[in-house]
Structures are given as C-alpha cells and as structure tokens.
Amino acid sequence: MARRRSILRRGEDSDPMSVVSNLFDVAMVFAVALMVALVSRYNMTEMFSQEDFTMVKNPGKENMEIITKEGEKINRYTPSEEQNSSGNKGKRVGTAYELENGDIIYVPE
Template sequence: MVFAVALMVALVTRFNMTEVFSQEDFTMVKNPGKENMEIITKKGEEITRYKSNDNSSGDGNKGKRVGVAYELENGEIIYVPE
C-alpha cells in the first residue's frame, strides 16, 4: 500500500499535475497543435476533458492555423498572425 501511494505521488509530481489536487480552477492543454490535442479544465470539483477529432467544427470542415496567441506574465494575451 505504501509503495502504491509513493508511486502515485511520484507520477503526479513527474508530470506536473499537482493542480488537479489544488482548490484552484485551471485549464491545461496536452499536445497543443497536434491531432491528439486534449484540453482539460477544472472548475470547482468538476474536471472536463475535450479531445480533438476530425469533426470538431461540427460540419466536417477542416480549419487551418492562422496565428499564435501568447499570454504574458501580467495576464495580457498577444495574438501574432502568421
């Protein structure tokens, strides 16, 4: 039992997922810009996972990347078109 708990703690700290156990709300993006991208949000006690798929726009159309958004340390978001 002690080994299992130690393994869980090691995995959580290794993958920087300590936010899951905090009281704060957060949003995390795994594999950004790739086909297997996943967005994980936590609001209160509810954790929601959004996975990308081929029909994410609803009508089957594919989109294209038009730029990049950066969040600065002060919270401001800057959009840079490509």
C-alpha cells in the same frame, strides 16, 4: 529439556497469514509512494488545488486534448474528425505567448 522447547515454540508466530498481511502493508506503501512520485513528476498538483485551470496536451497534433477544471468538475475535450467534417472550419486569428513569469500575451494577426 522438553519444557524449554515448548517455551521457545510458544514465542514463535505460528500464523501463516501474518506474512501475507505484512506483504500487503509493503504493497500499499509502495503504491502510495508511486502515486506521489507520478503526480510530482508530471506537475499535476493543479488537479488537487482549489484553483480553476486549463491544460492543453499535445498542442497542434492530431491527439490534442484540452483539460479544464472548474471547481470540482473536470472536463476533457478531444477534437474528433466528426467535428471537422461538419463544415465548421476555423482559421488562425493570432498567437499566444507565455512569459517567464507565467503571464500569457495574445497577439492578433
């Protein structure tokens, strides 16, 4: 009887760290799935393409940001109060419209 018990115990995993490695694998799969979901949800697939692009976040508001990608370089421009107080004021010179097919038309005023 003792021999059967020793055979059964040999088959069991006696390493307590194996549970930790399995949890790590599950966490990694969850993290990758979350990143893919966020990228697809916010339509940020342009960041991974080879094309150059410009994106404006919160247009016309105080926390507006302009993000441009040129090749491998990504630039982020945030207007600040210092730039506005330097005396360089701007004025509106026209309006840009984006059509359904993606074309942008500029109409000067």
